[in-house]
Amino acid sequence: MVATVHPSEKLLSTAKVGYKSQVSHFKDTCMACKLLAMGILPGTEIELIRKAPFGGGCYVKADNILVALREAEAKCIVLRS
Numbered sequence: 001m002v003a004t005v006h007p008s009e010k011l012l013s014t015a016k017v018g019y020k021s022q023v024s025h026f027k028d029t030c031m032a033c034k035l036l037a038m039g040i041l042p043g044t045e046i047e048l049i050r051k052a053p054f055g056g057g058c059y060v061k062a063d064n065i066l067v068a069l070r071e072a073e074a075k076c077i078v079l080r081s
Helices: 029-038
Strands: 020-026 045-051 058-062 065-069 077-079
Touching: 020 029
Parallel strands: none
Antiparallel strands: 020 045, 020 077, 045 058, 058 065
């Protein structure tokens, strides 16, 4: 099941470096299982630390845990505004 993204919500993949927010929900349930296992839960405070060039992955800080995410994983994380 794929959830739609409201226009006022922002995806982690489109955020700028240094952006801080909370995880609202996930767009893809299959990817959500993987993210939940990594410790990225709805309500988690998340900060974008670094982005790889040319649309690669990103490095985030989620509740004092540093995690590297692929672009596909970052595109599934919807942030609160």
